[in-house]
Amino acid sequence: MVNPEQAEIVKYIFAEVLSGKGTQKVADDLNQMGIPTKRGARWTATTIRGILKNEKYTGDAILQKTYTDSRFNKRTNYGEKNKYLIENHHEAIISHEVFEAVEAALNQRAKEKGIEKRNNKYQNRYSFSGKIICSECGSTFKRRIHSSGARKYVAWCCSKHLKQITECSMQFIRDEDIKKAFVTMMNKLIFGRKLILQPLLEALRGMNKSDNLSRIQELEKQIEKTRNRENCL
Structure with a gap:
């Protein structure tokens, strides 16, 4: 059930960001107006961004964003578990068009500030x-x-x-097809290392260039890994 007062605040936040305001400015304005968060706290830029990135305001729901590990610790799901998108799960407050427009605005603002949206942790999530x-x-x-x-x-x-x-x-x-292709490729490298990796390694050595040293070392590591894997088969 949508809370009308809270819905108006959510709409206000999305509208203000679309008008060009930053998340910190929107938070400051809400604090100056004496409007508390849902939990009665003060607004921050992080709180505003959390609302702007929450798909539930479009009526959709993504299940299993978090999960409990074997030690009963709550973890953010970075792909360890399946996530499930349920469209039109509940009444929407914001349209998908507005939601996507705000996301584009945030991305553009981040680029203008020289902020990389995806750090190394995100890049290596999967x-x-x-x-x-x-x-x-x-x-x-x-x-x-x-x-x-x-x-x-x-x-x-x-x-x-x-x-x-x-x-x-x-x-x-x-995803399942990519994994199958990857396993097939690794098997070919394991059983065909003498025809693939070792000749390439010898060719690089023959070039006798210092800038190839790191590549040679990396290939030697790969050959050693394939040998270890072959011994385990």
Whole structure:
């Protein structure tokens, strides 16, 4: 059930950000007006950003954002568990168009301030983050939750295709298919190291250039890893 007073505050926050105000300015204005947060505390920029990024105000709901580990500690779900998107789960306060427009505004403001939206922790959240390159446009793939009727599944999509479908026609790839391809590739490297890795290593050594030293060392590490894996098979 939507609380009318709280709904008006949420609408105000989204409208103010769309008008060009920063999150700290919106928080300051709410504090000056004497309007407390839902828990009766003062507003902060972090609180405002939390509201702006919460999909529940569009009527949707993402389940299992957090989970409890084996030691009963609450953890943020960075992909360890499946997440489930339920559309039109409840009454919406903000339209999807407004929500997406605010997200674009925040991203643009961050770029103007020289702030990277995704730090290294985020980039490495999933095993394939930043590692899958689109063969058509060269952009990296992003992890997404797709739906087929009532069934949800993880897929990887070209970031340029997601932003502008006319600039890249690359279709999404299911997470399970990528994992199968990765295992197949690793098996080929393990059993074909003499034909693939070692010849490449010798070619680099033959070039006798100091800038190839780090690449040679990395290949030696890879060869050692494949040997260890082969011994375990």
